[in-house]
Amino acid sequence: MTRPFVISLQTLLEGALAGPPKNLEGHVRSIEDLFSPVNRQALEQHFSGVFAFLGFHPGTDGGITSYVRSGTLSSDSGQNILVLFTFDSRVTSPTMLRDQTFRSWLTLTTTVHPSYTLVRSMFKDSVVLNFPGIIFFEDFLQNQNPVYIHIAESSNEEAVRTQMRGLFAIANKAYQSSWETQKNFLDLFAQALQKEKIYYERGNDVSLREWFISAFRFLSARTSDIVSIVSLFK
Amino acid sequence: MKLGSEQHHFPLKGQIQDLVELAFQEIRAFGVFSSHVRPTRKCFEEYIQNHITDINALIQTAEEHRNLIPGNNSRPILYNYRSWPENAPLAGYYTFESGIKYSHLLTTYVANWHYESSNGPLHSRLLRAALYVWCSKDLNYCVNYIFDLQKYGYFMIPEAIEQVIALLIRSQVLGKSSQEVISAYFKGKIPLSSSDWLTWEIEEPSKLLEGLDPVNVQPLLEPLIFDTLEELECARDLNIPEEWLLEQSAAMLRCRTILILCSRFLEEDLRTVALKSILDQFDEIAADAGIYMWYQHRPKFAPLSSPMSMQIAPILWSFRQKLGEEGEARLYQERLLYPSVLREQIALSDGETFPQEWSIIPPRLLWPFAMSINQGHLDPAGRTRPFPPEQVEQVLEVRNFFEKSGINLQEDRIRLLNEIYLGKVPDAWKTGGSPGVQLSDEQSTQLTSILQESHRSFCLKELIEENLNTIYRRNDLGKEEQERILKKVSVLYPWSPAVYLELAIYHDENGNHLLAWDYILTTLLLYPNYNAGWHAASIILGRLGNDAEADFAWAVYTVTKKGAGK
Numbered sequence: 001m002t003r004p005f006v007i008s009l010q011t012l013l014e015g016a017l018a019g020p021p022k023n024l025e026g027h028v029r030s031i032e033d034l035f036s037p038v039n040r041q042a043l044e045q046h047f048s049g050v051f052a053f054l055g056f057h058p059g060t061d062g063g064i065t066s067y068v069r070s071g072t073l074s075s076d077s078g079q080n081i082l083v084l085f086t087f088d089s090r091v092t093s094p095t096m097l098r099d100q101t102f103r104s105w106l107t108l109t110t111t112v113h114p115s116y117t118l119v120r121s122m123f124k125d126s127v128v129l130n131f132p133g134i135i136f137f138e139d140f141l142q143n144q145n146p147v148y149i150h151i152a153e154s155s156n157e158e159a160v161r162t163q164m165r166g167l168f169a170i171a172n173k174a175y176q177s178s179w180e181t182q183k184n185f186l187d188l189f190a191q192a193l194q195k196e197k198i199y200y201e202r203g204n205d206v207s208l209r210e211w212f213i214s215a216f217r218f219l220s221a222r223t224s225d226i227v228s229i230v231s232l233f234k
Numbered sequence: 235m236k237l238g239s240e241q242h243h244f245p246l247k248g249q250i251q252d253l254v255e256l257a258f259q260e261i262r263a264f265g266v267f268s269s270h271v272r273p274t275r276k277c278f279e280e281y282i283q284n285h286i287t288d289i290n291a292l293i294q295t296a297e298e299h300r301n302l303i304p305g306n307n308s309r310p311i312l313y314n315y316r317s318w319p320e321n322a323p324l325a326g327y328y329t330f331e332s333g334i335k336y337s338h339l340l341t342t343y344v345a346n347w348h349y350e351s352s353n354g355p356l357h358s359r360l361l362r363a364a365l366y367v368w369c370s371k372d373l374n375y376c377v378n379y380i381f382d383l384q385k386y387g388y389f390m391i392p393e394a395i396e397q398v399i400a401l402l403i404r405s406q407v408l409g410k411s412s413q414e415v416i417s418a419y420f421k422g423k424i425p426l427s428s429s430d431w432l433t434w435e436i437e438e439p440s441k442l443l444e445g446l447d448p449v450n451v452q453p454l455l456e457p458l459i460f461d462t463l464e465e466l467e468c469a470r471d472l473n474i475p476e477e478w479l480l481e482q483s484a485a486m487l488r489c490r491t492i493l494i495l496c497s498r499f500l501e502e503d504l505r506t507v508a509l510k511s512i513l514d515q516f517d518e519i520a521a522d523a524g525i526y527m528w529y530q531h532r533p534k535f536a537p538l539s540s541p542m543s544m545q546i547a548p549i550l551w552s553f554r555q556k557l558g559e560e561g562e563a564r565l566y567q568e569r570l571l572y573p574s575v576l577r578e579q580i581a582l583s584d585g586e587t588f589p590q591e592w593s594i595i596p597p598r599l600l601w602p603f604a605m606s607i608n609q610g611h612l613d614p615a616g617r618t619r620p621f622p623p624e625q626v627e628q629v630l631e632v633r634n635f636f637e638k639s640g641i642n643l644q645e646d647r648i649r650l651l652n653e654i655y656l657g658k659v660p661d662a663w664k665t666g667g668s669p670g671v672q673l674s675d676e677q678s679t680q681l682t683s684i685l686q687e688s689h690r691s692f693c694l695k696e697l698i699e700e701n702l703n704t705i706y707r708r709n710d711l712g713k714e715e716q717e718r719i720l721k722k723v724s725v726l727y728p729w730s731p732a733v734y735l736e737l738a739i740y741h742d743e744n745g746n747h748l749l750a751w752d753y754i755l756t757t758l759l760l761y762p763n764y765n766a767g768w769h770a771a772s773i774i775l776g777r778l779g780n781d782a783e784a785d786f787a788w789a790v791y792t793v794t795k796k797g798a799g800k
Contacts, residue, residue: 015511
């Protein structure tokens with residue numbers, strides 16, 4: 001089983017954009033530079049699949065928190081889906097998930113929790129979202145309508161795992177299909193969810209580039225980060 | 235009741251054991267440091283003769299009279315041909331039942347280093363031990379064991395470690411079971427007894443020339459990489475300078491070995507972006523060991539500063555230039571240059587100032603550091619700061635040199651002393667002005683040699699004549715005055731066993747026996763045969779209520795006293 005280490009998305013992006021080896025020169029001071037359209041080719045080459053962002057609160061969503069800490073997230077999602085989530089400190093170097101991880105955000109209410117706030121920002125104010133949940137999107141830079149799914153069983157780790165594996169299986173299938181047919185992944189994924197009678201919300205026509213830049217700024221101000229579970233091999 | 239018998243089976247673990255464990259920390263450090271900068275044969279032999287021999291004598295005595303046995307089950311063990319208990323496992327990890335003693339382990343260390351010092355990498359013993367461990371467990375366990383041998387300093391040439399691990403990885407093609415693999419090395423048979431394992435000839439199987447599917451390497455490399463990340467995290471949490479210096483050095487070695495294995499067995503297109511980032515980080519961490527090379531060019535009179543105290547300021551400056559406010563946080567997380575306990579101090583001082591204990595080579599690692607990285611230059615009377623150039627210029631030999639060289643202006647002399655004695659960048663480099671009077675290479679060498687002698691005699695005069703002798707000779711010295719002198723010499727001469735002895739005596743007499751024992755530990759690590767140290771140790775142990783160990787220390791004192799008299 002993969003051990004639960006997390007690493008900042010920023011470090012991953014810097015690594016993808018830097019030549020080998022990445023030294024101090026490969027570090028990027030401005031987050032805008034990472035999401036610059038000139039990097040499109042390099043980003044597509046290194047992050048060829050799709051993305052997901054988990055919106056959960058470590059205080060109230062115990063099952064998801066345990067599931068994330070267990071470290072199976074990246075093997076469950078597979079190579080084609082990079083799952084991201086917020087972390088309560090900056091982790092530009094791999095950091096192990098421990099029992100005390102997320103503790104500094106335990107006392108935050110759900111209305112101000114960074115994870116929930118970032119998900120909500122992809123939707124119109126009138127849309128009522130049930131948390132916790134996971135939002136899927138296709139690209140770092142383009143405008144798109146992300147797909148959000150509420151995770152119902154949030155108190156039991158095993159139930160969360162089962163539900164997540166089910167969603168990842170559908171998403172992977174939709175990704176394969178989009179790759180083969182050159183159709184929009186999010187549309188195919190939404191259709192597949194409909195077929196499985198899984199309720200979802202489609203977000204605004206969001207510029208993911210702008211969303212990421214705002215998210216990093218928002219989190220940097222709180223010395224926190226967007227991270228993914230470390231996976232070593234393709 | 236058979237108390238005597240029980241005492242024999244359950245030896246007391248006490249302060250003497252603490253001393254021996256610290257001695258093993260030092261031994262371990264010599265192997266680790268030497269893996270970065272291999273000592274010359276002369277340095278190695280001096281280390282063994284002048285220091286390890288004394289530690290060995292102490293261990294043998296403690297084993298005989300105190301029934302001392304190792305207490306750490308995570309310690310890797312490795313056989314030697316000179317002394318190894320008959321029924322003990324040849325390799326693996328220490329267990330109480332094995333009957334292995336500290337002296338057996340020390341013999342292995344010295345035998346390994348001796349071989350490497352004379353003949354180069356020691357593959358044969360390492361491979362035999364690795365196959366032995368693989369035979370009883372599996373390849374993952376075996377590779378972890380080899381990494382632990384490296385971490386514990388059993389070898390001072392890292393190539394053997396790297397090559398044997400690579401050979402073991404390739405050996406997976408020899409069979410599905412460990413038995414199949416092992417027998418391929420021993421003409422189709424499995425060694426059964428220790429004697430078989432030690433004497434049967436090992437043949438590298440010809441099948442190893444075949445390729446290995448990269449996918450077989452991933453389950454092995456993955457835990458090794460994650461373990462390395464964990465070790466980096468653990469090292470950052472250390473708050474004792476000698477532990478930090480040792481673990482940092484061992485982690486740098488490990489990063490290097492992992493990089494070599496990945497470059498050999500893992501094609502680029504199989505690596506995720508996360509792995510690429512991790513390996514780039516390992517590369518930077520391993521490269522930071524380059525600071526050790528600086529010590530090769532260090533003049534003998536320069537203070538023995540810690541690598542971090544010389545390294546951090548310019549790197550932190552670069553990180554801050556590039557990354558602004560986040561620079562310190564990223565430097566801390568992405569490299570292994572300082573522990574968390576120093577973050578605030580480093581951030582506030584731009585990496586320029588450190589608490590004294592972090593700015594110098596820790597005294598408990600003076601011997602291994604000096605005899606490996608510092609090229610054999612060991613001076614227990616070394617000073618943490620140079621003397622003012624104006625004071626050095628007054629020394630007769632220095633004045634004679636300047637007169638003979640025709641350098642008569644005071645300002646020229648001071649400028650040259652600033653450059654050569656203090657190691658400052660010449661002013662002319664900064665201002666672009668006239669460089670002033672210059673010395674030829676020959677003159678520079680001559681002045682350096684004179685300065686070395688002058689500096690040392692200044693140090694001895696200050697340490698012994700002006701300070702310690704005051705304590706030795708004057709019984710009426712008040713507590714405050716004694717404390718003032720001790721504080722001064724412990725800041726200026728932190729590698730002197732005599733200073734730690736006086737600190738121990740002072741604190742013991744003032745009722746702080748545990749602190750006194752801590753100082754005595756440093757005294758005896760710096761000078762294991764110091765009979766005055768053993769005298770004080772005996773008194774302190776008695777005051778700590780450990781009569782048996784106090785008697786032992788007294789016995790060592792009487793033996794070392796006789797030795798000192800010869």
